Amino acid sequence: MPADGGIGAPNKRREDVRFLTGKGKYTDDLNRPGQAHVIFVRSQVAHGNLTAVNTDEAAAMPGVIRIFTGADFAEVGGLPCGWQVTDRHGEPMQEPAHPVLAQGKVRHVGDAIAAVVAETADQARDAAEAVEVEIDELPAVVDMKAALAADAPKVHDDLSSNLCYDWGFVEENKAAVEEAFANAAHVTTLELVNNRLIANPMEPRVAIGDYDAAGGDSTLYTTSQNPHVIRLLMGAFVLGIPEHKLRVVAPDVGGGFGSKIFHYAEEAFCTFAAKALERPVKWTSTRSEAFITDAHGRDHVTTIQLALDADNNFTAIRTDTHANMGAYLSTFAPSVPTWLHGTLMAGNYRTPLIYVNVKAVFTNTVPVDAYRGAGRPEATFQLERVIDKAARELGVDPIALRRQNFITEFPYATPVAVEYDTGNYVATMDKLEEIADLAGFDARRAESAAKGKLRGLGVNCYIEACGIAPSNLVGQLGARAGLYESATVRVNATGGLVVMTGSHSHGQGHETAFPQVVADMIGIDPSMVEIVHGDTANTPMGMGTYGSRSLAVGGSAMVRATEKIIAKAKKIAAHLMEAAEGDIELKDGQFSVAGTDKSVAWGDVTLAAYVPHNYPLEDIEPGLEETAFYDPANFTYPAGAYACEVEVDPDTGKVTIERFSAADDFGNIVNPMIVDGQVHGGLGQGIGQALLEHAVYDEDGQLLSGSYMDYAMPRADDVPFYTVDHSCQTPCTHNPLGVKGCGEAGAIGSPPAVVNAVVDALRSAGHDVTHIDMPLSPHRVWQAMQA
Amino acid sequence: MAQVSMTVNGKAVSAEAEGRTLLSQFLRETLGLTGTHVGCDTGQCGACTVHVNGRMVKSCNMFAAEADGARITTIEGMAEADGSLGAIQAAFREHHGLQCGFCTPGMVMAAAALLADNPKPSEADIRAHLSGNLCRCTGYHNIVKAIMAASGQDVGAIAAE
Numbered sequence: 001m002p003a004d005g006g007i008g009a010p011n012k013r014r015e016d017v018r019f020l021t022g023k024g025k026y027t028d029d030l031n032r033p034g035q036a037h038v039i040f041v042r043s044q045v046a047h048g049n050l051t052a053v054n055t056d057e058a059a060a061m062p063g064v065i066r067i068f069t070g071a072d073f074a075e076v077g078g079l080p081c082g083w084q085v086t087d088r089h090g091e092p093m094q095e096p097a098h099p100v101l102a103q104g105k106v107r108h109v110g111d112a113i114a115a116v117v118a119e120t121a122d123q124a125r126d127a128a129e130a131v132e133v134e135i136d137e138l139p140a141v142v143d144m145k146a147a148l149a150a151d152a153p154k155v156h157d158d159l160s161s162n163l164c165y166d167w168g169f170v171e172e173n174k175a176a177v178e179e180a181f182a183n184a185a186h187v188t189t190l191e192l193v194n195n196r197l198i199a200n201p202m203e204p205r206v207a208i209g210d211y212d213a214a215g216g217d218s219t220l221y222t223t224s225q226n227p228h229v230i231r232l233l234m235g236a237f238v239l240g241i242p243e244h245k246l247r248v249v250a251p252d253v254g255g256g257f258g259s260k261i262f263h264y265a266e267e268a269f270c271t272f273a274a275k276a277l278e279r280p281v282k283w284t285s286t287r288s289e290a291f292i293t294d295a296h297g298r299d300h301v302t303t304i305q306l307a308l309d310a311d312n313n314f315t316a317i318r319t320d321t322h323a324n325m326g327a328y329l330s331t332f333a334p335s336v337p338t339w340l341h342g343t344l345m346a347g348n349y350r351t352p353l354i355y356v357n358v359k360a361v362f363t364n365t366v367p368v369d370a371y372r373g374a375g376r377p378e379a380t381f382q383l384e385r386v387i388d389k390a391a392r393e394l395g396v397d398p399i400a401l402r403r404q405n406f407i408t409e410f411p412y413a414t415p416v417a418v419e420y421d422t423g424n425y426v427a428t429m430d431k432l433e434e435i436a437d438l439a440g441f442d443a444r445r446a447e448s449a450a451k452g453k454l455r456g457l458g459v460n461c462y463i464e465a466c467g468i469a470p471s472n473l474v475g476q477l478g479a480r481a482g483l484y485e486s487a488t489v490r491v492n493a494t495g496g497l498v499v500m501t502g503s504h505s506h507g508q509g510h511e512t513a514f515p516q517v518v519a520d521m522i523g524i525d526p527s528m529v530e531i532v533h534g535d536t537a538n539t540p541m542g543m544g545t546y547g548s549r550s551l552a553v554g555g556s557a558m559v560r561a562t563e564k565i566i567a568k569a570k571k572i573a574a575h576l577m578e579a580a581e582g583d584i585e586l587k588d589g590q591f592s593v594a595g596t597d598k599s600v601a602w603g604d605v606t607l608a609a610y611v612p613h614n615y616p617l618e619d620i621e622p623g624l625e626e627t628a629f630y631d632p633a634n635f636t637y638p639a640g641a642y643a644c645e646v647e648v649d650p651d652t653g654k655v656t657i658e659r660f661s662a663a664d665d666f667g668n669i670v671n672p673m674i675v676d677g678q679v680h681g682g683l684g685q686g687i688g689q690a691l692l693e694h695a696v697y698d699e700d701g702q703l704l705s706g707s708y709m710d711y712a713m714p715r716a717d718d719v720p721f722y723t724v725d726h727s728c729q730t731p732c733t734h735n736p737l738g739v740k741g742c743g744e745a746g747a748i749g750s751p752p753a754v755v756n757a758v759v760d761a762l763r764s765a766g767h768d769v770t771h772i773d774m775p776l777s778p779h780r781v782w783q784a785m786q787a
Numbered sequence: 788m789a790q791v792s793m794t795v796n797g798k799a800v801s802a803e804a805e806g807r808t809l810l811s812q813f814l815r816e817t818l819g820l821t822g823t824h825v826g827c828d829t830g831q832c833g834a835c836t837v838h839v840n841g842r843m844v845k846s847c848n849m850f851a852a853e854a855d856g857a858r859i860t861t862i863e864g865m866a867e868a869d870g871s872l873g874a875i876q877a878a879f880r881e882h883h884g885l886q887c888g889f890c891t892p893g894m895v896m897a898a899a900a901l902l903a904d905n906p907k908p909s910e911a912d913i914r915a916h917l918s919g920n921l922c923r924c925t926g927y928h929n930i931v932k933a934i935m936a937a938s939g940q941d942v943g944a945i946a947a948e
Contacts, residue, residue: 012880019888020876020895022822022862029821122805202826202834202889202923254824254889255923287827507887507924677883677929684926708831708921716917716927721910721945746926 006520007737010673013512015505024252027206027223032280035208036065038273039124040266040283041114041131042292043106046140046364046701047153050104050133053114058130063123065277067131068115068269070101076272079263080237081329082229084478085338085360088168093360095164096156098328100238100265100272106135107155107327108364109701110292115269117281140364140701144301144322147361155327155362164325164334164360169342173415177355180316184307188390193773194378196299196324196695198711199371201506203254204285205294209270213278217245220271224250225260225504226544229481231536233263233331239272243536246271250534253506257685258370259294260506261546262331266293291706296695297371299324300337304382306390314405316353317345319382323360323368330369334360339477340375340465346414347383348425348461348639349405354415364701370546372685372747376464384460384752388759389770398756399438399459403429411733418465420637422730425461428663429641432459435725436643436661444645444658445764453647455658456761460642462749465635466741467552467732484631485549486540487558489518489565491624493610495603497522499561500532502542503554508678508743510550513671517555517737521562523588524602540627548741551670552636552732559736560628568624569605575616576600576608636732636740640664644753648761653782655691655758661723662749667731667740675742679724682746688714689747690754694775712775791855795820796864804851810844811835813851814861822862822892826921833920836893836900837861843900845919862892865899875899875937882942884933886924893920898934907938 005011018024041053055067079098086092097103102113114131118124141147141155147162155162168174181187208221218241224230227248234248235241253260266283273281285293300323307316323337342356391398406425413419433439441457448455468474471482486502499518503510515529532538542554566586573591574581583594592599608615609624645659662679669675692712696704705711731738751774758776762769762785769784792801795818802817814820814837825847826834835846838860865873872880875898885891894917901908901916908916913931922930936942 013883015888016880016885017872019885019891020862020872020879021866022820022892024822024888026821026824026889028825029815122807200923201887202832202921203824203887204826252888254826255887257923287829287832509886673883677886677925680926680928681886681924682926684928685923687926707829708827709829713921713923714926715921716931717911717914719927721931722926722928 005526006516007670009516009671011512011516011526011671013509015509015511026203026252026254027208027221028284030208030221030251032208032210035280035282036117036119036277037121037124038115038117038270038281038283039121039128040112041116041128041133043109043111043113043135045106045135045137046109048106048135048137050102050106050113051136052134054132055114058116058127061123061127061130063119064127065117065119068101068273070099070103073100074103076100077238077240079265079268080233081334082233082331082480083335084480085165085167085334086478087165088171093165093334094159095329096159100268108366109703110366112265117273117277121284142363142365142697142699142701144324144361144363147363148359155364162362164362167338167358169356170416173353174355177316177318177353180353181305181307181318184315185310186308186394188306188386188393189303190386190389190771191303192382192385192771194298194300194302194381195689195693195774197297197371197689197693198291198695199257199259199294199297200713201255201257201259204287204290205260205264205266206284207267207270208280208282209274210280211274211278217247218271218275219247219249220267221249221251222267223253223260224248225253225256225506225546227504227534227536228502228541229544230263230267234268234271238268247537250504256506257372258297258374258546261544262295262369288707291711292366292703295330295369296326296366297368298378299368300378302382304386306386308390312394312396312401312404314349314351317351318355319345319357321358323358324365325360325362326365326367327362328367330367333367333369335479336370336375341379343416343418344376344379344463344465345383345416347380348407348463350407352415365697372682373744376744377748377751380462380748381752385755385771388756399429402461418635421634421733423637423639423665424728424730425639427728428639428665429461431663431725431728432641432643432661435663435723436659438643441645448647454650454761454765456646456648456757456759456764458644458753458756458760460749460752460756461639462642462745463637463639464744464748466548466638466744467632467636467735468547468549469635470633471631481543482631483543484629485554485557486542486627486629487554487561488540488625488627489558489561491565491606493607495528495606497529498532499529499558500539501554501558502540502544503550504533504545506545508545508550509671509674513551513674514555514558516670517558518562521559521566522602523586548743551737551739552735552741553630553632555737555739556632556735557628557630560630561626564626564628565624568620571620572605572608573600576604633734636667636735638664638666638740638742638745640745640749642749642753644757646754646757646761648758648781650765650785653778653785655776655781657687657720657754660720662746663728664726664742664745665728665730666726666742667729668738669726670739675726676724678742679746680722682744683722683750684714684719685747686750687719687754690751690774690776692718692775789852791851793854793857793859795859796861806850806852808851809847810849810851810854811846814846820861820863824889824892826889831921833897834890834893836896836920838896838900843897862895865895878933878937882929882933882936884925884929890920890922894922894930898937901934902938907940910935
């Protein structure tokens with residue numbers, strides 16, 4: 001392991017000191033002079049016509065400045081959707097309006113009806129309770145299949161139905177897939193639910209709008225993973241503010257997991273109201289509000305079928321999925337069940353024919369969008385569960401069946417449009433068998449049995465597409481944005497560097513890991529490099545952080561900008577040493593002339609750039625600052641193999657995770673400590689999905705699990721120490737760092753391992769169980785044992 | 788409004804508070820001690836954990852007026868006198884026991900309360916004690932490890948660096 005703190009070193013995080021001493025600056029810690037506060041009046045019913053909003057009494061209450069209703073937003077744009085999916089008939093998806101405040105109709109519990117702005121949050125809250133709302137309640141549609149019935153109430157009256165799109169992929173393969181199923185020696189079918197989740201970053205969302213009347217400039221402080229995206233979407237589509245008159249700042253952000261990618265109504269409201277009132281306006285979400293306004297995740301209902309030949313080779317896969325969009329299209333919602341899901345259905349296996357059908361459905365529930373993994377966990381769960389079921393039906397070892405069907409040659413073009421550049425699935429499975437001590441499982445099962453517990457082992461693989469994404473490709477697929485990333489590297493006269501990145505760190509440790517890359521390239525100490533992110537005023541246009549893209553795309557932009565810096569610095573060094581530019585070498589922060597003892601230090605060159613006295617001004621500009629935009633050539637494809645061992649209490653159905661092991665291939669690693677942490681966190685969330693978490697709606701569209709009293713977050717005593725390994729490394733072939741991304745792997749790979757393990761435990765006791773839907777609560781597991 | 792006086796991180800403070808003002812709100816908004824975070828409204832997440840007269844308390848579950856005359860310690864009071872990180876804080880940094888940092892103040896305060904009562908807690912003790920503090924980033928692995936390390940236990944055998 002390098003001792004110099006460059007690439008590969010487990011450097012301790014520099015951001016930790018402020019977070020550990022209470023000096024972090026999260027959005028709610030910010031207060032603007034003269035700030036007012038807003039509390040939203042929200043719908044308590046899932047579906048209804050808004051017949052009256054009476055604000056008279058509330059407006060007269062102490063401290064109230066103004067109450068806004070839908071009428072104030074009648075001429076304001078709605079929240080845009082950033083991805084247009086084309087259905088299997090070539091038609092664009094149905095795309096409803098998404099107003100900032102409800103226009104005549106409410107469509108989910110939590111839909112914002114009015115906004116009370118007052119001097120203090122307490123005053124606004126008091127007045128909000130006095131706003132009288134009359135709603136003519138309509139029947140709610142909650143169940144996706146019921147929502148598609150011909151006589152179902154429509155969430156949006158102006159759409160033809162509740163069907164957003166009916167997507168087929170690859171449509172041209174459909175007939176061949178049918179034929180393969182007709183000719184199959186064995187077909188395994190599995191119906192399953194990918195349970196609806198709520199991201200629940202520990203920091204609730206906050207927005208502060210500010211307006212400078214003198215200059216006509218708007219500023220939004222917000223809990224965002226991508227401030228530039230918010231600036232573009234809100235400025236161009238909602239409020240009509242050109243980007244040069246709008247600044248978006250996302251300071252320290254307390255976790256996102258996808259839920260802080262999207263542009264939310266509260267951001268637009270605070271920016272709008274600050275201008276209307278010429279006062280800063282702040283909104284801080286309560287956790288209760290977060291449950292009914294933050295975009296939810298997952299919520300797929302799927303039937304998957306796997307066809308095998310007589311030798312147990314996979315010959316075809318077909319799936320039929322219903323995906324819940326909720327009441328409106330959140331920013332990237334349409335892309336999740338389609339391009340982030342269908343393209344991953346090959347997994348780690350050679351399956352020549354695949355057909356994926358997805359029906360996206362509007363319901364009277366909170367909008368659903370990307371949550372850690374986004375589409376890829378859904379694909380992985382289906383595939384890895386159906387393979388396990390097939391192995392049991394065929395009486396073969398589930399690991400052997402996987403190994404038999406592994407892709408082993410790269411690059412590999414899947415039948416679902418993507419090409420894996422590199423990987424080694426045999427190596428990660430070998431590593432898993434070692435670190436998980438699979439050889440010792442039988443002995444551990446016997447120990448559990450001696451305690452009266454059923455022990456089960458679940459193993460699975462995963463692959464994900466990260467480093468989203470080539471702009472040309474995603475443009476063809478319906479993205480209304482490019483997905484490059486940017487970096488500006490500014491070298492100061494005395495040799496220190498500031499890197500301004502379009503990526504955003506909300507727990508990932510960019511402030512620590514990114515300097516390791518730049519410092520490594522130049523051969524200086526990472527402490528000489530500072531990272532600036534999160535403010536559109538001082539960073540280049542970037543697309544932000546999600547989809548495990550920061551290092552693979554943002555880091556690559558940083559490398560390209562640093563390469564430009566080095567190239568120019570070499571020219572300056574050549575001049576200073578009166579040598580040919582081609583002879584200049586940079587090592588350990590020293591420029592030298594090849595084959596001579598002449599050298600100048602990094603600091604000599606940077607000083608010359610800014611004090612250009614002895615300097616070829618006719619050939620080279622002074623200064624040392626470069627910007628690069630990097631658009632990836634392909635996705636990256638991290639992959640791995642996971643193993644979970646559970647104990648099930650046969651009397652209660654209670655599942656405990658006894659061991660969890662993860663062998664990942666992330667390509668090259670910049671900071672292994674941070675990578676371990678990312679995997680741990682993903683595993684925690686994946687285990688949470690498998691055992692605990694579930695956003696449950698009743699038939700009237702009320703969210704029953706709307707607080708931490710009801711929505712079971714994983715706690716410290718729900719999870720074990722994890723064994724993680726990322727020594728299997730097949731570097732990405734198309735980005736300069738050879739990195740693949742590690743942020744989502746744990747959440748993608750772990751749910752099927754847990755379910756496979758519980759099914760194995762139950763079957764070991766003679767229960768004829770083939771599947772249990774997540775979350776595997778004691779109730780569900782116990783019921784499965786009674787069947 | 789009533790006048791509320793307390794000692795916060797060794798310093799006497801006094802300010803007006805409404806009867807409904809929560810201690811968490813008083814610390815953050817009145818005293819400007821924004822290290823205490825509010826992550827929920829049901830007393831479940833523990834991000835707002837502080838010490839009141841040496842006991843661990845979720846400051847969103849207590850009115851400021853109830854803390855009149857009390858001795859309060861917040862995350863801002865956990866560093867050493869010279870400003871360097873205290874032992875628990877240093878262990879969290881050493882073992883990567885935090886990512887986004889939002890739950891961290893509550894975790895550190897909870898850990899300090901545990902170690903005051905139980906200087907050598909087992910893994911199970913730590914996990915049980917932390918069950919009132921939610922973290923969404925770390926999967927708890929490195930938090931538990933950091934607390935074991937802060938209590939002087941060898942964590943070398945725990946998987947992963």
